[in-house]
Amino acid sequence: MSKCxxxxxQNPDTDAIASSYGWAYLERTAWxxxxxxxxxxIPNEETAFALNYFGVEAPRVVESAKAEGVFHVILTxxxxxxQSIADIREVEVAAVIDHHRVxxxxxxxxxxxxxxxxxxxxxxxxxxxxxxxxxxxxxxAGLLLSGLIxxxxxxxxxxxxxxxxxVAKELAELAGVNLEEYGLELLKAGTNLASxxxxxxxxxxxxxxxxxxxxxxxxxVNTVDIAEVLERKADIExxxxxxxxxxxxxxxxxMITDILNSNSEILALGSNMDKVEAAFxxxxxxxxxxxxxxxxxxxxxxxxxTESFNA
Amino acid sequence: MSKCxxxxxQNPDTDAIASSYGWAYLERTAWxxxxxxxxxxIPNEETAFALNYFGVEAPRVVESAKAEGVFHVILTxxxxxxQSIADIREVEVAAVIDHHRVxxxxxxxxxxxxxxxxxxxxxxxxxxxxxxxxxxxxxxAGLLLSGLIxxxxxxxxxxxxxxxxxVAKELAELAGVNLEEYGLELLKAGTNLASxxxxxxxxxxxxxxxxxxxxxxxxxVNTVDIAEVLERKADIExxxxxxxxxxxxxxxxxMITDILNSNSEILALGSNMDKVEAAFxxxxxxxxxxxxxxxxxxxxxxxxxTESFNA
Numbered sequence: 001m002s003k004c005x006x007x008x009x010q011n012p013d014t015d016a017i018a019s020s021y022g023w024a025y026l027e028r029t030a031w032x033x034x035x036x037x038x039x040x041x042i043p044n045e046e047t048a049f050a051l052n053y054f055g056v057e058a059p060r061v062v063e064s065a066k067a068e069g070v071f072h073v074i075l076t077x078x079x080x081x082x083q084s085i086a087d088i089r090e091v092e093v094a095a096v097i098d099h100h101r102v103x104x105x106x107x108x109x110x111x112x113x114x115x116x117x118x119x120x121x122x123x124x125x126x127x128x129x130x131x132x133x134x135x136x137x138x139x140x141a142g143l144l145l146s147g148l149i150x151x152x153x154x155x156x157x158x159x160x161x162x163x164x165x166x167v168a169k170e171l172a173e174l175a176g177v178n179l180e181e182y183g184l185e186l187l188k189a190g191t192n193l194a195s196x197x198x199x200x201x202x203x204x205x206x207x208x209x210x211x212x213x214x215x216x217x218x219x220x221v222n223t224v225d226i227a228e229v230l231e232r233k234a235d236i237e238x239x240x241x242x243x244x245x246x247x248x249x250x251x252x253x254x255m256i257t258d259i260l261n262s263n264s265e266i267l268a269l270g271s272n273m274d275k276v277e278a279a280f281x282x283x284x285x286x287x288x289x290x291x292x293x294x295x296x297x298x299x300x301x302x303x304x305x306t307e308s309f310n311a
Numbered sequence: 312m313s314k315c316x317x318x319x320x321q322n323p324d325t326d327a328i329a330s331s332y333g334w335a336y337l338e339r340t341a342w343x344x345x346x347x348x349x350x351x352x353i354p355n356e357e358t359a360f361a362l363n364y365f366g367v368e369a370p371r372v373v374e375s376a377k378a379e380g381v382f383h384v385i386l387t388x389x390x391x392x393x394q395s396i397a398d399i400r401e402v403e404v405a406a407v408i409d410h411h412r413v414x415x416x417x418x419x420x421x422x423x424x425x426x427x428x429x430x431x432x433x434x435x436x437x438x439x440x441x442x443x444x445x446x447x448x449x450x451x452a453g454l455l456l457s458g459l460i461x462x463x464x465x466x467x468x469x470x471x472x473x474x475x476x477x478v479a480k481e482l483a484e485l486a487g488v489n490l491e492e493y494g495l496e497l498l499k500a501g502t503n504l505a506s507x508x509x510x511x512x513x514x515x516x517x518x519x520x521x522x523x524x525x526x527x528x529x530x531x532v533n534t535v536d537i538a539e540v541l542e543r544k545a546d547i548e549x550x551x552x553x554x555x556x557x558x559x560x561x562x563x564x565x566m567i568t569d570i571l572n573s574n575s576e577i578l579a580l581g582s583n584m585d586k587v588e589a590a591f592x593x594x595x596x597x598x599x600x601x602x603x604x605x606x607x608x609x610x611x612x613x614x615x616x617t618e619s620f621n622a
Contacts, residue, residue, distance in 0.1 A: 101421055106414040108614070113413065113426035131442065303419070 003034045004094060005062065005070050007085065008121070009078035010040045013205060014047040014186075018147030019076035019121035021059060023097055025140050026125065027074070030132035035074070038062045040085060044204060046190025046222075050146035053186075054139040054175070065091045077121035077147075080104040083207075097124050100298070118161035122147030126167055141174035146186055153222075154183040156262050157296045187259045191223045198232060198239035202254060209302060211309035214250035214272060217243070218305070220297050222259045229256045230265065230288070237287060240269050251276065253305070257295050264294040272309065279308035314345045315405060316373065316381050318396065319432070320389035321351045324516060325358040325497075329458030330387035330432035332370060334408055336451050337436065338385070341443035346385070349373045351396060355515060357501025357533075361457035364497075365450040365486070376402045388432035388458075391415040394518075408435050411609070429472035433458030437478055452485035457497055464533075465494040467573050468607045498570045502534045509543060509550035513565060520613060522620035525561035525583060528554070529616070531608050533568050537576045540567045541599070544578070548598060551580050562587065564616070568606050575605040583620065590619035 006024040008016025020037045027035035039059040074095040081104050095112040122144040152160040172179040206219035240252040251270025267288045268276045282289040294300040317335040319327025331348045338346035350370040375398050385406040392415050406423040433455040463471040483490040517530035551563040562581025578599045579587045593600040605611040
């Protein structure tokens with residue numbers, strides 16, 4: 001097979017960057033294939049912390065596979081085409097390593113596809129490295145550990161799989177870090193919201209979901225101090241409204257997640273607030289409400305919104 | 312998880328039956344889950360030979376998962392919903408074990424999905440059993456071997472993966488059979504076409520493909536004597552025409568595959584014979600033509616038809 005690009009989703013988070021970096025390493029080391037990890041966007045601050053900590057350069061950003069002269073791609077941490085590279089339908093997907101639901105994905109030919117309902121795509125890459133008998137170097141293990149910590153909020157999210165704790169332990173050993181200490185440092189690096197404009201803040205980690213004819217934007221930011229974020233509420237609301245108008249979102253739901261206490265404040269604006277309230281069985285006051293114990297968009301917010309919008 | 316049904320595609324072939332039987336065995340034995348292998352149709356003669364040889368009862372036929380009180384299903388040897396159980400969209404797909412392209416498939420939640428571009432779904436089930444440290448009993452190994460032999464025409468089809476020869480060797484040892492001898496016996500059991508009406512013959516292994524607005528039926532039968540099948544040409548053509556009228560197929564393409572010499576005769580009828588001829592760069596005479604070296608619908612017929620119909 002000719003050269004292959006390996007990448008995570010658009011607007012990459014730490015698991016997207018780490019899993020693609022780790023899988024490309026396996027392609028080269030375990031299977032002798034010509035593979036390069038690239039990214040569909042620049043690293044966020046949390047990811048930049050991890051890359052810097054383990055001395056890894058950020059993967060270069062690409063926008064088209066064909067412009068790179070590449071006809072085979074490997075997707076990590078995503079499968080839906082609208083989250084992938086712009087010309088995804090014009091190239092061959094050779095493999096997918098992911099832990100999300102499957103949708104908007106199809107191929108013309110058989111492929112290698114490995115999806116497991118675990119806490120991170122990085123967990124799967126690590127398991128594959130063990131199966132292949134590859135001992136990961138410190139920096140690869142460190143990045144994969146960072147992907148797992150980031151996606152599971154240090155193993156506290158309900159998306160955490162029972163196998164993930166052992167994966168984290170083994171990766172921390174290979175990376176030579178203390179899991180709890182490094183984990184909190186990493187997560188805190190992603191909570192530096194003060195340096196971000198309101199427009200940037202609502203776009204750090206945001207996905208659009210088509211719900212029963214509506215276009216619902218669900219964004220999430222991590223913090224160690226919800227109150228500090230709410231002090232900027234007026235600015236953030238203005239940015240949410242402007243983004244909805246510009247992009248045709250019917251509703252904009254922002255999760256402000258307290259990574260220390262594992263709760264979220266929901267800030268929501270749009271034309272279906274009755275459905276948002278019904279989804280979480282709460283009343284919005286001044287456009288916001290507290291959601292105890294909620295830290296996972298994938299498990300604790302999107303399914304509830306989906307059900308409520310379809311009711 | 313509550314009880315789970317494991318099944319292959321509609322109109323099951325040996326790999327569909329074998330892979331579902333083997334995977335259900337792994338679910339129970341390796342992971343202690345409540346899983347039952349069932350089927351979406353009765354076994355064909357080749358599969359019946361394998362079941363009988365290894366003393367396994369045919370899986371019972373089911374038509375609805377919900378009617379069985381089941382809400383979780385595992386698909387083997389297929390993923391496209393139109394090839395699956397009738398109420399597939401109303402139940403949760405917990406896992407997929409397959410070696411086909413991905414299309415018409417989506418889930419609401421993360422799942423276990425293991426696709427490899429290898430010769431049979433049975434090959435993947437065997438690899439998973441080794442990873443899980445399970446030594447397969449003779450009858451399970453024998454069925455998986457049968458699935459692999461059937462799908463690869465005894466490792467001769469271009470769909471055969473470089474890893475499949477070793478898989479076949481190990482399964483033959485576990486099953487206590489001679490690979491070549493058992494393989495030919497199995498394949499010949501599927502070539503008993505004399506007992507079948509023309510209507511049955513064209514439906515033994517048939518799939519419909521939507522090609523550029525046309526509905527193209529591509530069927531395949533295995534034989535050790537192409538001439539013998541062509542003696543029934545008039546009857547078979549009448550059955551193909553009647554089936555096209557009844558089901559709205561624009562074209563009906565039948566591969567008559569010589570399993571001993573690895574060639575096929577193509578018998579084709581319909582409104583796009585120019586496209587069929589262009590696909591294989593041959594001229595049909597009396598509706599048929601020889602296709603040297605062609606044994607795989609998946610690799611040597613459907614992609615060529617797809618390209619020609621889209622040209």
